[in-house]
Amino acid sequence: MPKVEIRVEPKLKVLRADEIPHLLVPGEVGAILELSIKNKDGKITDHRLMKSESFVRQFLELLWIQAVQIPECNPYSIRDITNTLVDICEGCYTFACNGAIAAVNQGIIVGTGNTAPTINDYVIQTIIPHDAAPPTGGALQYSVVSFGAPASDATTSQFTITRNFANASGGAITVNEIGLYVRAYKWNASFYFLTIRDVIVGGIAVPDGETLTVNYREQAVI
Numbered sequence: 001m002p003k004v005e006i007r008v009e010p011k012l013k014v015l016r017a018d019e020i021p022h023l024l025v026p027g028e029v030g031a032i033l034e035l036s037i038k039n040k041d042g043k044i045t046d047h048r049l050m051k052s053e054s055f056v057r058q059f060l061e062l063l064w065i066q067a068v069q070i071p072e073c074n075p076y077s078i079r080d081i082t083n084t085l086v087d088i089c090e091g092c093y094t095f096a097c098n099g100a101i102a103a104v105n106q107g108i109i110v111g112t113g114n115t116a117p118t119i120n121d122y123v124i125q126t127i128i129p130h131d132a133a134p135p136t137g138g139a140l141q142y143s144v145v146s147f148g149a150p151a152s153d154a155t156t157s158q159f160t161i162t163r164n165f166a167n168a169s170g171g172a173i174t175v176n177e178i179g180l181y182v183r184a185y186k187w188n189a190s191f192y193f194l195t196i197r198d199v200i201v202g203g204i205a206v207p208d209g210e211t212l213t214v215n216y217r218e219q220a221v222i
Contacts, residue, residue, distance in 0.1 A: 020153050023051045024221045030055070031196060032158075033178065034215040035204055045210065052198050052216065054117035059195035062094045062182070078193060081105065081123040081181060086191045092184040095195075097161060099145040099181070102130045105192045107145035108163040108214050111177040117197045124179040124197055128165075135168040140206065148215075158219040165212040174203040178214055 021032050031052035037045045061078050065088055070076050075087035088094065099107025104127060113125020131139035148160030161180070167173055180196040196216065206212045 020151060020156050020158055020219075021049055021217065022156060022221075023049070024156070024219055026155070026221055029220045030218075032215075032217040032219060033198055034217060035200070036213045036215075037204065037206060037210055038213065039207075039210050045207075046204065048200075048204065052196060054121075054197045054199075056117070056121045056194055056197055057119050058122065058193040062088070062184070062193065062195070065092075066090055066094065079122040081192045081194055083122060086184070086186075088184050088186065088191070092186045094182065094184045096183040096185070097145060097180060098147070099142070099163070101144045102132075102142055103145075104130050104142060106181050106183050107142075108161060108216060109179045109181055110140065110165055110175045110212070110214070111179070112174065114176040114199055114203070117199055121197045122194050124177050124194065126177075128173065128175065131166075131169060135170065137169045137171060138173065139169055140165040140167055140173060140212070156219055156221050158217050161216040161218070163214050165206065165214070167206045167208055167210055167212075170208055172205050172207045174205045175212060176200055176203040180216060 023032055024030050033050050033052045035048045039045055058078055065076055069090040072089040075089040077085040078088050080086050097107045109124055111124040111127045115125050129139045130142045143164040146162045150159045178198050179194055181192050182195050184191045
């Protein structure tokens with residue numbers, strides 16, 4: 001009997017003030033990485049909360065372009081996920097990470113690489129591909145990327161980026177690295193850039209028939 005494809009959509013809620021995780025220090029802008037494994041009954045079998053350590057240079061370069069309003073006539077070159085320097089300006093609609101179902105070039109991306117991140121990383125090391133139907137070994141099913149609205153408490157403001165990765169491959173898959181790819185749109189073409197890359201010590205195993213949910217909670221703390 002063939003396996004049935006697992007179809008998943010992120011299930012989001014806006015965090016209440018008392019639910020906002022606090023791992024960053026005052027004055028810090030960064031992200032919290034939250035990982036959850038759920039079985040087919042919806043029970044959480046593994047949950048981890050950690051500070052994201054690895055914003056890379058493209059994040060600041062894209063932010064700088066918008067802050068300075070770099071014009072089209074004098075663009076700034078940024079390395080994309082294909083290792084190509086791309087000229088980007090303030091009108092390029094940068095930072096879009098709303099990846100669609102099956103998109104492996106936009107949004108939260110997972111991989112098996114375990115090389116420590118560096119500031120010059122422009123792509124995750126070894127991507128885990130999207131699993132098309134019928135399921136195949138070594139791949140996960142990428143859901144659409146969804147977003148939790150901004151929330152704040154007395155010290156912290158944040159919003160959430162979420163993606164689910166379902167495993168119907170027939171065996172466990174270990175995720176060692178997680179990244180965030182964003183899109184810039186220029187002259188009717190799209191270009192994609194790595195902005196965050198985290199390596200999970202020891203990895204996180206996604207058993208067959210279970211789903212990994214990844215939340216990047218981007219925060220500013222006073």
